[in-house]
Amino acid sequence: MQAGMAGGGMASMMGQGSGAPAMGGLGMGTGVVGAGLNGQNGAPQNLTPQNIMPAAPYGVVTCHICGKLGHYARNCWQAGNRQRPEEENVEMRELLLRIARREKEEDERKGHESDEAKRKEEDERRESEKLREEQAREAKLEATVLRILAQRKAPLAIVPAQQLTNDSKKRSPRSKAQMLMEIRSYTAESEDDSEEVREEAKKLVEAFENRKKSKKGGRSTRATTSRTEKKYLTPRKEKGLVKDPTPLGNDFETPTKVCPAEGSSEGLIDYVLTQTKVLSALRAGEIRKICDKxxxxxxxxxISIQEIVKCRTRLAYEGFFELKNLGSTPKTQGGGLDVP
Structure with a gap:
């Protein structure tokens, strides 16, 4: 009895205690007692070396890869082919960083495009407002100048202020330029030294010139250069042909000859073309003076240039076609007469 209990106690201490050794220790069967005794005296006779591995005590860590105690399977040195968790974490971290960087760049690009679009819209709105303000200021100055001129009985060439106010939107840039030239000539030639008229006219001229510069840019410079060359070079070319006018009375004078009037049809055409070319290079104020003279x-x-050319041609070639017809009449009649 004591031997059986001793055998059962040894079996339980060796980590191999089970129901059979315990029952053998209590003396329930001779076979079991023999097994318990064999376990006490030495190794069992029917157990292989794999079966004699002691079980892990309670609370001790066991590796399921190598079967040894004291470490986990993730720290086992026999798992060399397996990828380490640190490498997996590094790759995942890099992937997340790339995704976050790409999203940040995309957000920055969208924000930059949105800011650029807003800036362009703001610039366009500012330019349109500036243009509207300039147009309103020009219309106001134009109406003021024309009203002042109408009150002071301006020349007939300038249209009344009310009509120009109604048709100011329909005016072309050329008509506005002509009106500016007329205002300049009026303020330069008029005896009325009104500072108000001169100041308003000056403001209107500056407004139109600034608007032309902003729209045309370099094209206006080339146009001004060509007009200047045409204005100053053309009279200089014909300078040797100009003669002093001979006054006929107090009101009218003989028109200045620009080229000699030849007694032929070709000379008539050249005379008309030359007169038209020279008069076209003059200003409206100068044309007005010629009309008055x-x-x-x-x-x-x-229209005034055409009328001036007609008058000068009629004066230069007065009687030319009548003499030509008279010179050709005897030849025509002589063909039908019998020669004695």
Whole structure:
């Protein structure tokens, strides 16, 4: 009995205690007692070396890869082919960083595009407002100048202020430029030294010039250069042909000859073309003076030039076609007469 209990106690201490050794220790069967005794005296006879591995005590860590105690499977030195968790974490961290960087760049690009679009819209809105303000200021100055001129009985060439106010939006840039030239000539030639008129006219001229510069840019410079060359070079070319006018009376004078009038059809054509070219290079104020001297009513620059050319041609070639017809009549009649 004591031997059986001793055998059962040894079996339980060796970590191999089970129901069979315990029952053998209590003396329940001779076979079991023998097994308990064999376990006490030495190794069992029917157990292989793999089966004699002691079980892990309670609370001790066991590796399921190598079967040894004291470490986990993730720290086992026999798992060399397995990837370490640190490497997996590094790759995952790099992937997340790349994704976050890409999202940040995309957000920055979208924000930059949005700011650029807003800036362009703001610039366009500011330019449109500036243009509207300039147009309103020009219309106001134009109406003021024309009202003042109308009150002071301006020349007939300038349209009344009310009509210009109604049709100010329909005016072309050329008509506005002509009106500015007329205002300049009026303020330069008029005896009325009104500071208000001169100041308003100066403001209107500056407004139109600034608007032209902002729109045309370099093109206006080239146009001004060509007009200047045409203005100053053309009279210089014909300078040797100009003759002093001979006054006929108090009101009218003989028109200045720009080229000699030849007694032929080709000379007539050259005379008309030369007169038109020279007069086109002059200003509206100068054309107005010529109209006053030669008794032609000034309506508009191009129409007045045509009238002046007609008057000068009629004066230069007066009786030319009658003499030509008279010279050709005897030849025509002589063909039908019988020669004695």
């Amino acid at each position: 030669e008794g032609v009513e000034y309506i508009r620059k191009d």
